[in-house]
Amino acid sequence: MTVRKNQAGLTAEEKRAFTNAVIELKRTGVYDRFVTTHNGFIMGDTDSGERVGHRSPSFLPWHRRFLIEFEGELQKVDPKVALPYWDWTADRTPRASIWSPDFLGGTGRARDGQVMDGPFAYAGGKFPVNVRVDGRAYLRRSLGSGVAELPTKAEVDAVLNMPVYDTAPWNSSSNGFRNHLEGWRGANLHNRVHVWVGGQMATGASPNDPVFWMHHAYVDKLWAEWQARHPQSPYLPAAGTANVVDLNDTMRPWNDVTPADMLDHRKFYTFDTEPAAAAASQR
Amino acid sequence: MNTITRRQALGTTAGALTALGIAGATAHAAATDSRATQPVGTVDEVYQGRRIQITPAGGGHHNGHHGGGHGGGHSAGLPTVLIDGRELHVMRNADGTWISVVNHYETFTDPRTLARAAVRELQGAVLAPFAPMGGPA
Numbered sequence A: 001m002t003v004r005k006n007q008a009g010l011t012a013e014e015k016r017a018f019t020n021a022v023i024e025l026k027r028t029g030v031y032d033r034f035v036t037t038h039n040g041f042i043m044g045d046t047d048s049g050e051r052v053g054h055r056s057p058s059f060l061p062w063h064r065r066f067l068i069e070f071e072g073e074l075q076k077v078d079p080k081v082a083l084p085y086w087d088w089t090a091d092r093t094p095r096a097s098i099w100s101p102d103f104l105g106g107t108g109r110a111r112d113g114q115v116m117d118g119p120f121a122y123a124g125g126k127f128p129v130n131v132r133v134d135g136r137a138y139l140r141r142s143l144g145s146g147v148a149e150l151p152t153k154a155e156v157d158a159v160l161n162m163p164v165y166d167t168a169p170w171n172s173s174s175n176g177f178r179n180h181l182e183g184w185r186g187a188n189l190h191n192r193v194h195v196w197v198g199g200q201m202a203t204g205a206s207p208n209d210p211v212f213w214m215h216h217a218y219v220d221k222l223w224a225e226w227q228a229r230h231p232q233s234p235y236l237p238a239a240g241t242a243n244v245v246d247l248n249d250t251m252r253p254w255n256d257v258t259p260a261d262m263l264d265h266r267k268f269y270t271f272d273t274e275p276a277a278a279a280a281s282q283r
Numbered sequence B: 001m002n003t004i005t006r007r008q009a010l011g012t013t014a015g016a017l018t019a020l021g022i023a024g025a026t027a028h029a030a031a032t033d034s035r036a037t038q039p040v041g042t043v044d045e046v047y048q049g050r051r052i053q054i055t056p057a058g059g060g061h062h063n064g065h066h067g068g069g070h071g072g073g074h075s076a077g078l079p080t081v082l083i084d085g086r087e088l089h090v091m092r093n094a095d096g097t098w099i100s101v102v103n104h105y106e107t108f109t110d111p112r113t114l115a116r117a118a119v120r121e122l123q124g125a126v127l128a129p130f131a132p133m134g135g136p137a
Helices: A012-028 A030-044 A059-077 A153-160 A177-182 A190-197 A211-229 A275-282 B002-016 B111-122
Strands: A002-004 A269-271 B043-047 B050-055 B080-083 B086-088 B090-092 B098-100 B103-108
Touching: A012 A030, A012 A059, A030 A059, A059 A177, A059 A211, A153 A177, A153 A211, A177 A190, A177 A211, A190 A211, A190 B103, A211 A275, B043 B111, B050 B111, B080 B111, B098 B111, B103 B111
Parallel strands: A002 A269
Antiparallel strands: B043 B050, B050 B080, B080 B086, B090 B098, B098 B103
């Protein structure tokens, strides 16, 4: 069974296995298919039209399925690899070990934002940015410049306390847990992390930065923590909603998976610290 | 690919654009009288060495149908934003704010502010055509 661990606690060997598998998927072209898919949904999902991957209730189950598929590809390369998660409330500065040369590499240089160290630096020749919104083929970041601070634990807790999964009109103006976690409303959690990293992570082609997967693995964990706090709160909407993926509707691009299929992550993987027991005692 | 024909098509309709209330992007046209040749919301400026051209949507309302799914074709209800002649994919949020594909997770109050942020983000790089690899695999 796959166990997703906090990236901060990975061994050197686990870090190397993860980055090597990512680079192998880049080499074979599998990686870039995921970037293309994500950017297609980013550009297609709209508040007033059909919306599946973003700004809608299915933001969370869509990304859960997307990450499961990516993790499956990593495991075809190396069966020992699982997606790590980045708890950005704890590891919240550019000096955190996640940005070390032995893992994801650091921030970009001032002149052009180019990441200059780590396995994904353009000069290493193994991680060209091919699916892109502009002409630049090198991985870029500007940690902490687009927005000064990552979300805090207190801000996360306030969102986890929201009892309703999502509300009409089921888009970026909604109240409820999903939209506050996604970040279009309120303190802004998920969106703000994309902006804090900068570079490709701030664009529609954000999976070009491998930290995308670790950011979303943590967003996914927060969904699991929310479920543990609110065991009686269902995914919404239940049925009959135009342009929106209801509980038992299938999701593009797979067309054979529904939000209902994605509600229990333990069918697919567990976390190093499962949320249920600890959260229940707080209620 | 179809980006070219879309751009050409937009060019042919540029003279027929109607004035739409695009919050905050009206300063340029507001300085002229009602016979202004540029409709409200039009921007044509050089910012940090890049030419920004914004033409309002050519009919319909701002929350009109947007592209429809894969690859994000241009929709009738959105303004066209060009940077050095290349189209920037933009989207309007339900609360009236704006995002672009190069600043996708950060909202802006109007298309001009959004375009200027894109210029800063690009640091001189040219925009790629929409959905460069053709949409979802």
